[in-house]
Amino acid sequence: MQTRPPLKNVSSAEPQWHKRMEEIDSPVDSITLPAADGEGCAQDREWCEARIDGERRRYRFHDYDQIFKVPGLYEEIFYNTLECCSPSRVASLLEELLEDFKVSPGSLRVIDVGAGNGMVGDELQARGVVDELVGLDIIPEAREAAERDRPDLYDDYIVADLTNLPPAAEDKLRKRKFNCLTSVAALGFGDIPALAFARALDLVDEPGWVAFTIKEDFLREEETSGFARLIRRLTNTGVLEMQAYRRFRHRLAVSGEALYYVAMIARKAKPVPGDALRDPN
Numbered sequence: 001m002q003t004r005p006p007l008k009n010v011s012s013a014e015p016q017w018h019k020r021m022e023e024i025d026s027p028v029d030s031i032t033l034p035a036a037d038g039e040g041c042a043q044d045r046e047w048c049e050a051r052i053d054g055e056r057r058r059y060r061f062h063d064y065d066q067i068f069k070v071p072g073l074y075e076e077i078f079y080n081t082l083e084c085c086s087p088s089r090v091a092s093l094l095e096e097l098l099e100d101f102k103v104s105p106g107s108l109r110v111i112d113v114g115a116g117n118g119m120v121g122d123e124l125q126a127r128g129v130v131d132e133l134v135g136l137d138i139i140p141e142a143r144e145a146a147e148r149d150r151p152d153l154y155d156d157y158i159v160a161d162l163t164n165l166p167p168a169a170e171d172k173l174r175k176r177k178f179n180c181l182t183s184v185a186a187l188g189f190g191d192i193p194a195l196a197f198a199r200a201l202d203l204v205d206e207p208g209w210v211a212f213t214i215k216e217d218f219l220r221e222e223e224t225s226g227f228a229r230l231i232r233r234l235t236n237t238g239v240l241e242m243q244a245y246r247r248f249r250h251r252l253a254v255s256g257e258a259l260y261y262v263a264m265i266a267r268k269a270k271p272v273p274g275d276a277l278r279d280p281n
């Protein structure tokens with residue numbers, strides 16, 4: 001395990017990414033958003049232009065592999081320009097719950113799923129709630145970016161698809177005895193499917209904590225991603241005990257419109273039923 005720096009005494013909602021940006025040597029000069037045409041653009045098709053070392057390039061927001069290759073680009077697009085605040089909102093909400101439940105500070109063994117370049121890890125670490133932190137993402141560029149820009153953060157970082165986890169990787173993860181799952185801005189939208197979320201939850205021991213965000217549209221009854229049904233099923237059967245449900249502005253869309261997500265913090269009280277690990281609904 002790595003030695004962690006002392007706790008930084010963070011005021012609860014204060015985001016940490018500005019501090020990290022001071023350490024990142026970013027070649028990004030500027031970000032330009034496309035002019036609004038009044039029709040808006042689906043969230044998974046949004047794009048922008050970035051000027052990097054004097055050259056302009058277009059980036060689709062869902063091309064994380066391309067974005068993570070450029071130090072600081074993810075932070076400039078989503079955090080500086082589009083005012084994303086999800087990692088700090090989730091981390092501060094989780095911290096509040098841990099205080100209510102008198103959980104000892106620094107006792108969480110966290111698996112951060114859809115960890116990207118480590119923005120959530122930074123927020124958790126800054127609040128002093130973490131004992132061990134493991135990142136998991138489906139693309140190697142995420143791990144490379146985390147290792148490049150946040151080398152002090154993760155105890156391990158696995159690149160894997162949770163719906164098809166190799167037995168050796170699963171074994172390694174289970175040995176960590178996680179008591180917390182986080183997943184921020186990564187569920188739905190062709191990113192993490194409901195089945196992968198169910199399997200991630202299965203890697204967490206009971207009693208455990210689960211902190212995640214999801215776009216509120218994915219929680220509607222008629223929605224087809226399966227998240228609404230999975231979360232309802234897990235709460236109705238007592239697998240998850242919901243402790244906080246907070247609607248908040250995740251970020252701005254390219255059009256300037258606010259995108260609302262829901263942050264949920266739950267306790268995992270029982271194992272995920274076997275059939276939910278094959279078909280989450």
Ligand SMILES: C[S@@+](CC[C@H](N)C(=O)[O-])C[C@H]1O[C@@H](n2cnc3c(N)ncnc32)[C@H](O)[C@@H]1O
Binds near residue numbers: 086118137183192196
């Ligand atoms: C919007 S980013 C969020 C990153 C980070 N959690 C944050 O809040 O900044 C979504 C991340 O989910 C990852 N992702 C997408 N599909 C995934 C899957 N099936 N399993 C694991 N990670 C996935 C992407 O590669 C990307 O790094």
